Amino acid sequence: MSGRRDEPIDVLLVEDDDDDVRLAREAFAGLAIESSIRVIGDGAEALSLLTGRDGEPPVVPDLILLDLDLPQMDGLEFLEAVTAEPELARLPVLVLTRSTNLSDVRASYDLAANAYLTKPTESTEYAEMAEAIAEFWFRRAALPTSHS
Known part of the structure; x- marks a missing residue:
């Protein structure tokens, strides 16, 4: 089943x-597929955005790219909270972090991460990673979100 669509992909x-935000934005901007990237610097803020807890309607992206090393609520705590919310548990979450620690990899998958990626160090590597993500998640896979 193809995930190809006419609407921009919300990430x-x-x-x-x-620096990582800049590299990711540049990499995704270079894709042939249209995408929009919303950046949140903390797991607790991201969870509030997804659930609409601050009196705002929930924002549901097509894909989440998640660092593990975050202030207040780290990435693993965020994954645990997302997994506990039935409306959010099906969202594709790709961990994108510097950690190569096997315990982080295992914990991420135990908490239903869809992939564990180590952050590239060069802009060309970020571009290659963004293209690989787009090819699989945006062009090949069917995403659980829909744009009405």
Whole structure:
């Protein structure tokens, strides 16, 4: 089943490092498929955005890119909270972090992460990673979100 669609892909990047945000934005901007990236620098803020807890309607992206090393609520705590919310549990979450620690990898998958990616260090590597994500998640896979 193809996930190809005419609407832009909505990506939530949960990341607090400005350099990584810049690299990710540049990489996704270079794709042939249209995408929008919303950046939230903390897991607690991202969870509030997804659930609409601050009196706002919930924002449901097509895909979440999640760093593990975050202030207040780290990435693993965020994954645990998302998994506990039935409306959010089906969202694709790709962990994108510097950690290569096997316990982080296992914990992420135990908490239903869909993939565990180590952050690239060069802009060309970020571009390659963004293209690989787009090819699989945006062009091939069917995403659980819909745009009405």
